[in-house]
Amino acid sequence: MQRYSVMSLARNALSHHEGWQQAWRSPDPKPEYDAIIVGGGGHGLATAYYLAKEHGITNVAVVEAGWIGGGNTGRNTTVVRSNYLFPESAAFYDFSLKLFENMSRDLNFNIMLRQAGMLMLMHSRHDAEVMRRNINAMHMNGVDAEWIDTDEIIGMAPGINCNPDARHPIVGGILQKRGGVARHDGVAWAYARAADALGVDIIQQCAVTGFDIKDGRVQGVQTSRGNIKAKKVAIAVAGHSSVLADMAGFRLPVTSMALQACVTEPLKPVFDVVIMSAATGVYISQSDKGEMVIGGGLDLYPSYAQRGNIGTLEQIVAGILDLFPGLSRVKLMRQWAGIVDIVHDSTPILGHTPVDGIYINCGFGTGGFKATSGGGWTLAYTVANDRPHKMNEAFTLKRFETGAFIDEMGAAGISH
Amino acid sequence: MKITCPWCGERGEEEFIHGGPSNVERPADEKNSDDEISDAQWAEYLFMRENIKGVSCERWGHIHGCGQWFNMVRDSVSHQIHFIYKMGEQPPEGWEDVNE
Ligand SMILES: Cc1cc2nc3c(=O)[nH]c(=O)nc-3n(C[C@H](O)[C@H](O)[C@H](O)COP(=O)(O)OP(=O)(O)OC[C@H]3O[C@@H](n4cnc5c(N)ncnc54)[C@H](O)[C@@H]3O)c2cc1C
Ligand SMILES: [Zn+2]
Numbered sequence: 093m094q095r096y097s098v099m100s101l102a103r104n105a106l107s108h109h110e111g112w113q114q115a116w117r118s119p120d121p122k123p124e125y126d127a128i129i130v131g132g133g134g135h136g137l138a139t140a141y142y143l144a145k146e147h148g149i150t151n152v153a154v155v156e157a158g159w160i161g162g163g164n165t166g167r168n169t170t171v172v173r174s175n176y177l178f179p180e181s182a183a184f185y186d187f188s189l190k191l192f193e194n195m196s197r198d199l200n201f202n203i204m205l206r207q208a209g210m211l212m213l214m215h216s217r218h219d220a221e222v223m224r225r226n227i228n229a230m231h232m233n234g235v236d237a238e239w240i241d242t243d244e245i246i247g248m249a250p251g252i253n254c255n256p257d258a259r260h261p262i263v264g265g266i267l268q269k270r271g272g273v274a275r276h277d278g279v280a281w282a283y284a285r286a287a288d289a290l291g292v293d294i295i296q297q298c299a300v301t302g303f304d305i306k307d308g309r310v311q312g313v314q315t316s317r318g319n320i321k322a323k324k325v326a327i328a329v330a331g332h333s334s335v336l337a338d339m340a341g342f343r344l345p346v347t348s349m350a351l352q353a354c355v356t357e358p359l360k361p362v363f364d365v366v367i368m369s370a371a372t373g374v375y376i377s378q379s380d381k382g383e384m385v386i387g388g389g390l391d392l393y394p395s396y397a398q399r400g401n402i403g404t405l406e407q408i409v410a411g412i413l414d415l416f417p418g419l420s421r422v423k424l425m426r427q428w429a430g431i432v433d434i435v436h437d438s439t440p441i442l443g444h445t446p447v448d449g450i451y452i453n454c455g456f457g458t459g460g461f462k463a464t465s466g467g468g469w470t471l472a473y474t475v476a477n478d479r480p481h482k483m484n485e486a487f488t489l490k491r492f493e494t495g496a497f498i499d500e501m502g503a504a505g506i507s508h
Numbered sequence: 509m510k511i512t513c514p515w516c517g518e519r520g521e522e523e524f525i526h527g528g529p530s531n532v533e534r535p536a537d538e539k540n541s542d543d544e545i546s547d548a549q550w551a552e553y554l555f556m557r558e559n560i561k562g563v564s565c566e567r568w569g570h571i572h573g574c575g576q577w578f579n580m581v582r583d584s585v586s587h588q589i590h591f592i593y594k595m596g597e598q599p600p601e602g603w604e605d606v607n608e
Contacts, residue, residue, distance in 0.1 A: 334559035345555035348584070393526035396561045396585045401509065403522045436555060493551040 093289035095200055115281060116288035121295050124321035125153045127475055128313055130300045130336060131329035132156025133165040134276075134461065135453050137283035137294075138468020139326055139475070141199075144290035146469070147476035152292045153322075154284075155315060157299035161280030164330050165461065167398075167430035169353050169387040171366050171377065172462040173210040173271035175230055175237050178498050180486040181439065182233035187483060188466030192274060195465065201282030203274045204380065208364035210271025211240065211248065213415075215260045215371040223266050230268075240265045249363045251418045259414055260371050273366060273377055273385075279464055303340045303450070310340075310449035326451045326475050328467075331396065331431030333454035342446040344454065345492050347434045350391040351458050352400030352408070354427040356419070358382030372411035384419065386412050390434070390458065400429030432457045438501035442470055442487040443480045451475050452489075509587055513570045514578050514594055527567035529557065530579050530599075561585060563606055565599050583607065 094100065094113040104111050127143060129136045132154045143149040154160075172192050174185035196202050214220045223239075230237040241264050242254045254262050284294055295317070302314035303325070312321035327336050331348045359382050368375035373389040388408030391401050405427060413420050435441065435455040440463070445452050453471045456463060470484035480488065491497055509521040535549045536542045558564070561584060569577045581591040581603045590606045593599060 332561070334557065335561050338558070343552075343556040343558060345551075345557065347557060347559055348561070392521065392524075394559065394566075394584055395587065397587055401521070403520075492555045493547045495547075 093200070093285065096202075115285040116294050118296065119293045121153060121155070121298065121315070121317055121320050122293065124312070125293070126151040126322065127324040127326065128152070128320060128322040129154045130313065130325060130327045131163070131332075132160035132280075132284070132294060132296065133163045133328060133330060134161065134280050134283065134464035135165075135330075135456075135467045135471070136326075136328040137280055137287060138464050139328060139453070139471045140292045140294075140468075141283045141287040141290070142469045142472035143476060144287060144292055146472060149476055150291035152287075153320065154287070154292060154294045155298050155300055155313065155320070156294070156296045157316075159296050160284050160294060161277050164430040164432060165280045165464070166277050167353070167428055168276055168461040169375070169377070169385050170273040170276045170461060171210065171271070171368075171375070172205070172274055173268050173366075174235050174462070175210070175212075175226075175266070175268040175271065176235075176500055177226055177229050178500065179233055180498050181500055182230065182235050184466050184470070184483050184487075185463060186233070186235050187469070188463045189270060191465030191469065192462070193270075195274075195279070195282065199282040199286045201278060201285060203278040203282055205272065205274040206364065206380070207270050207272040208366075209248075210268045210366045210368065211245065211265045212267075213245070213265045213367065213369045213371075214263050215369065216263065219371065220263055223264075227266055236268055236270055238267050238269070240267045248365050249367055251362060251416050252367070253415055253417055260369065267365075271366060273379075276461060279461075283464075283468070300336065301339070303447070305340065305447055308448055310447055324449050324451070324475050326453065326471055327445075328453040328471065330433050330454065330456065330460070333433050333452065337445070337452075340445065340447050340450055344441070344452075344489070345435055346441075346454060347394050348396055348431050349393075349434050350395040350397065350400050350429040351387075351389075351432045352391065352405060352427060352429040353385065353387040354405065354408070354424050355379070355383040355385050356422045357425050359384065359422065367415070369411065369415060372414060374408050374411035374415070376412055376416070383425065384412075384422065390432070391429070396431055398429050398431055400427065434458075436492075437497040437499040439498040440467065440487050441489050442467065442484040443474050443489065445489065455487075509589070511568065511580070511589065512592055513573055513576070514592060515574045515576050516570060519570070519573060523570060523572040525569045525571045527569050527577065530565035530567050563590065563604065565603070567595075581606070
């Protein structure tokens with residue numbers, strides 16, 4: 093792998109930037125691999141990287157139907173944080189955040205992590221009470237979180253509507269200073285490049301169309317570019333998890349829904365923190381290019397259309413204008429949606445499936461970008477050892493049978 | 509999306525709620541009491557979904573209208589609504605092949 097550095101930048105400038113190597117190869121699929129990863133989003137690519145790096149399993153293919161990062165990885169609003177409520181989630185998401193904190197160095201790729209903080213607004217005394225309790229829970233779990241009053245909020249986010257007569261008055265907020273944003277494509281590219289350097293084949297434009305299963309054990313996958321053998325297959329296809337599960341003959345507690353986001357025309361720097369309002373269901377950050385990046389809640393009904401409907405977009409925009417009335421004259425530049433994999437307790441499913449040798453990573457729904465690192469790391473561990481790591485053992489498909497849910501949505505009331 | 513409620517006629521989608529697939533049957537019946545159903549069977553019934561990409565039968569409720577429930581054959585990719593039929597009725601024959 094050609095290392096990126098200030099020196100290499102200078103050297104390549106001298107040769108008019110014509111000497112850069114391609115970041116990863118585009119090989120034809122081999123007849124057989126030790127492990128196949130279905131889905132070249134961040135989670136799939138990270139799984140391949142950690143399989144090679146942590147477990148020495150390098151004869152691995154990532155099979156991607158479209159282009160890497162073209163799913164939710166390239167469509168999300170890039171918020172990273174770890175302020176979850178339950179110990180299982182807090183441990184997992186904080187581990188993920190720590191991997192993010194070291195990712196640019198580990199992968200030799202600038203993922204543009206900006207830890208300017210993640211601020212969650214409280215709009216009533218009741219919100220505030222619940223959140224004070226949550227702050228304590230987060231501290232108990234070793235995650236940073238602090239109470240912020242309205243004066244501090246005004247200082248952090250000029251233009252925010254802290255008028256007590258506002259429709260949703262702001263009474264305070266909780267801040268995770270280590271939260272922030274990172275470049276989503278960068279994360280996919282960084283993992284792809286580092287995995288490729290360790291010998292992983294990244295095969296794009298290759299859709300998995302079926303599985304070869306004998307006596308309850310996987311033998312390989314069928315793809316649009318022929319059959320590929322493997323004794324271990326890991327699925328990381330987010331909104332398409334049920335489609336792949338159906339091919340393998342099992343069902344999942346997943347519903348696919350559209351989640352949308354939009355960006356405004358670029359503005360001069362206004363604030364660097366991510367601001368989220370659970371009551372209005374919207375959140376906003378400013379990208380390095382100056383665009384206001386805006387997101388909200390799910391569309392109203394299940395969908396596999398990567399579009400998003402107008403009614404929900406209107407609600408999102410209305411919620412943002414409630415918080416930042418000054419943005420009312422700013423133009424929206426782009427709007428898009430991704431298909432996210434919703435489960436009942438807003439906790440991922442990460443581990444074994446009913447088919448021997450098939451593992452799955454899904455259920456991250458509206459908030460799995462921040463877990464790209466930890467999701468890949470734990471899935472790689474599970475594939476390599478055929479058993480979950482302590483960090484993902486509670487995230488099993490079995491919990492729907494045993495009732496051992498980790499209800500992050502009910503508890504923390506937050507998504508993304 | 510515009511939805512035609514069998515009772516009220518065509519209305520905007522915001523008036524409706526999606527109520528999951530139409531064909532999920534409760535495992536307990538006159539023959540099997542609740543206690544005879546295993547945890548795995550309950551999990552199948554309560555949580556496992558086909559989550560179909562394409563055409564399927566769904567329940568919808570006109571919650572911000574007449575409050576009635578009905579069935580819909582809808583494509584989850586194009587969002588096209590092929591048929592609407594009342595609770596207790598069967599979908600029109602050949603509904604699975606509407607895209608062919
Ligand atoms: C609008 C929006 C905003 C979001 N905001 C945030 C946020 O701020 N913070 C956060 O943490 N999370 C956020 N998320 C969630 C986050 O994007 C996802 O949880 C995460 O990116 C999922 O990554 P993934 O690698 O599992 O899936 P994806 O990136 O979707 O990758 C799955 C890949 O599988 C491929 N695939 C599908 N079927 C097949 C097949 N048959 N064969 C081969 N390949 C196949 C797809 O082409 C796709 O590339 C957001 C999501 C959306 C849509
Ligand atoms: Zn009606």
